[in-house]
Amino acid sequence: MAEAASGSTDKSVQVKLVLLGEAAVGKSSVVLRFVSNEFQANKEPTIGAAFLTQKCRLEDHVLRYEIWDTAGQERFHSLAPMYYRNAQAAVVVYDVTKASSLEKAKSWVKELQRQANPNIVIALAGNKVDLVQSSSSSAHPASSSESEDEADDATATPGETPASSGGEPEGLRQVPREEAQAYATEAGLLFFETSAKTGEGIVELFTEIAKKIPIGTILASARGSAGRAGANGGRAGTGQEGVNLDENAAKPKDACNC
């Protein structure tokens, strides 16, 4: 299923998707799970951005996701516009065990809604949900030290764990599902709770995004443009160069905007 190489793109619809969110919420892990169905405990932090591709079958279409996985640290923020320009979809990830990560997610959503492609499909993903589920399959109840081991990646440091985390996994949770859901509905986002570690919610996340992408218009514009894939339909010829941070610079309008 996984095809990371830039294979033939005929018949498939290219969709540019960008992942955003605070550092160490598990953006790269979500992508890795989706693209190669793997989980790595200690993933190196993304510098700049990583690029991966994955195909996704949807009824009679094949979607080819071009995924831009961005760096999370605050100071890389100014580089983000370089990656989310022309994106048709975005996944904004937060960590359900860290309240501040949802705040950061909200600010990303705000930025995307103002600065990115106006038709962008945005999904909110509360990751590391495995940390807050009482593991019924597991033989022994999760102790606090164990739940640390089970972290999506080893970035859940003891310091961030609330003291009350005793034997109650839900105690780790800092963002109630309802709260995030309510926010997502209000802001018009898709919403999922995911675990890159167990794989929960990952495929659904990307499938639901695929369903919301206006494939028809992309295909139409692809047919219109000279042999280029739809995702790139409007991009040729815009003379942007360098790291463009200036929103006032002519933003290439994607063909699917019309």
Next chain:
Amino acid sequence: MSTISTALRNFKEPTKEQLTQNFFSLSGAVFSDASAEKSQEIEKMDINAVLSLGVEGVEDSYAGKLYLMPPCLTFTSLDRKSVRFTLPLCTVRRVERLNARAGIYALSLSSWHGMKIIVQLTSLRPTADLFCSLLRDALKVELQRGRMKAVKGFVKTCYSEVLVSSPAPENEREDGSLMTTEEKDAATANESAYHGGLGLRFKFPGDAKKLREASKIKLWTTYLKAHGRNLTLLRYPQCTRLVQVGLPNRLRGEMWEVLSGSIYLRFASPGYYEQLLVENKGRSSTSTEDIEKDLHRSLPEYAGYQSDEGISALRRVLQAYSFKNPELGYCQAMNILAAAILIYMSEEQTFWLLEVLCDRLLPGYYAPSMHGTLLDQRVFESLVQRCLPIIHDHFQTVDVQLSVASLPWFLSLFINSMPMIFAFRIVDCFFCMGPKVLFQVGSVSILKINGEKLLQIQDDGGFLNHMREYFASLGESAHPNSTDPRARAITNFQELLLVSFREFSVITDEMIQGERKRFRSEIIHSIESFSKRSSIRNLRTLERFTKDQAGLIYDALYKAMCIVPPPPVVLPPPSLLNTNDGTEEKPETRIGLRTFQYFLSEVATWARDEKIVMNGFQQRIDREVAEHEFIDRLFFFWDVSCRGALSFQDLVSGLDGVMFNDLMENIEWFFNLHDKNKDGFLTKDEVLTLSESFLFIFRYEIGDAYLGAVSRFMTNAFEYGDALLPREEGSNDSEPLPSPTIASNLPYLNLATFRMVVLADEILESFFETDLSASFRLEPLPEMELPVSSSGILGDLWSTIATDSNKRMFNMFTDEIGKAVGKHQVVHRPSIGRYTKLEEPKARESLLTPAMRRSMSQGNLSGKAKEDEIKAAASSSSLTVDAVMQPSKDAISAPPSSTIYSPIPKPLIQASTLAFMERTPFAIDDAKDEDDESEDEVDGEDNDDQVLDEVDAFLEAHDSGLTDADKELAKDLRTAEPVK
């Protein structure tokens, strides 16, 4: 919430002296340490000289320049690349004047390692004498500081000493890591003596056999014996070539330290690292939190980072650096660099190397704004445009940004882009030859070698995928189908280095420096406009302002911050953090009172003193910031969270509270502003203060109308106030008390009464109805001058002041003439200006009468004094600034395209573009074998040859800059006797 930084505006282009220091791998800290102990500045000097090594036949002599830069003595050959050294003066054991032919002035220096170098001073005799006496003084200072004694202990921490003194220790594996840690009776002695990295315990990456470690070590041992080592290393062409074929693992850490110059920092500050850790033990910050997140994510596949030992070392180093440089703190990618360096270096060595990286080699890369990274990406793009125009054009056509791939190359020095063994070889060259290597290798050569394929790519993704494949194939043969076995043996990586150093040696440090200058303001501008947009977006509320209006408020704030920088951003103490919504508080920029005064003077007409000056030649407006209690009052009124400082949000909300009001709201606002305890009453004192506020706002209004209004207000206020005072019991209405008694600090006047008093006066009514709100004006500010590349020592902000003061000079001059011819007139511009024509046609005269001046409030007078002070300061500074400006202007006027920026001759560009299609064959086979290896190791011989082949592949013609006669002379000096 976010922080607003004006740091970028304080950027200073490096001075010539700094550039020289950088060239010799010396950081500023080395000098500040030295001069701090010695009260007066030690003198620096440079002189032309010819350098020869005291041993017959080992090296040629080279002409160059000798620099005395206490505490170091440095030399570079004329071509600035063949030969150089940086010798701490304390490693100089002996200096002798040589007894040579008449007219020859030569010195023999013996270094701590027993090496003898001869420098022939080729300048005029008096210059040479002066140099010698300065050298003698500098040496004395070093002796007094006790630095000479420190050398002995220090060199023991260097592995090269072990290498040179004895055959390789027995407990080493072939790759240089130690056999076992258990049987370390002998090993502990060694281990504790010299600094080494995790590699000693956890093995070094790569296959030692394939890396030909043994041969490399042998070559290095020979080199280090003859040319000095660690502190005293002399860098001859052979040194650079040995670095280019890859440093041996065991020596890598030390050589990085020496080549980058971080060794001089470590030498200068013994114990600093340990002390820093002790002093900051248990401290936590945003940086330490971020570091914690990444510790397990730094080269996780390396065995050392699967153990607690490696992780703790990494934690300590990164934390120590974040404590040393809190402004920079910690940036992702630093963890990868530090982790990689720690394999070869001790924690202390790594710490100092990080310092050199962040401070000198990769300036601004890891700063919070990452301006250095962005700038160098721009520079890179421009170099690609120049060297590889076809690729550049193609990327433009398909709208692919180079930086999507190249940004991580630069940020993490290829360490997480390439297989580690190759990345480390690039890092070797990077430390040896400087930052230009990143551009040569990384950039241009990689793109050129892949040119054909890159012309096929259609989007960012294709570009990245291709680069990934290429990096994965670096170890494979570059010419797998060649019939020549030697050509087949050349790997993609070797080819990459050869292309880099052969074809793109035209990319020089000077060129990169020039390009950085060229693009700096563009980058700063885009960073600033980005942070402006984020700040506005991150406001909790825009209140009733539009986004554009908020932008104007931001501009005013930013300008004020440039003039009066606010204190550094700090998190408020947790006790004050009782925000209701429970969200985590982020650091936020807040301005103090002084900055606020500047801010307000930009938006409120009465918060500035504007003088219209006419002198017969010109009419201009001089603007000064006003100071008055009223402004202070406003500051604290808007400081709703009682921090003693205002955020951007506070300013927006504060302005919202006054700019959209109608008559009644304005009266209430003004009342509340003066009701300090918010009990709904003004005291008598407060009524007086309020009147003073009126007088302050109306201070420049023309005519007496406002003065009259205020005095009527006061009369009325006290009349009504007294009338409404509660009467004493038994007093009857017909008998009003002659003087109602109430303390001046008790509640006196309520809002209703105040309103009544105000509405009784036409002028005050119109003030509150429209004039007050209208006195706040959000107007686009003139674009502030961005840091100009020219301004030498004083940096950007100075350049704006410099032009300002130039203007002031001119103004003063014309004023003088104006006064002389009797046409000089100064008029204060009114803040409201409603009654310009109504009453006083001869307003100007009346304004200038002494009586009028006296009536001005106290605050205004002090403002005046301030003004004069500023003027004085400006005029005194203008002289020096002027002097500095002169040469920099010349620099600007030189056409940049032709003189500075075209070291690549046109044919070369054509050649490089042609070479896409046709790779030039490598001269590696033609390279002559240098058979000076006398050791008869059977299997070693072949290996050594291979290494030497590779070394020779990098051989370039080295011009010693000397004639045969000069060389002969230099040779003679080797045998010359010291002068008795």
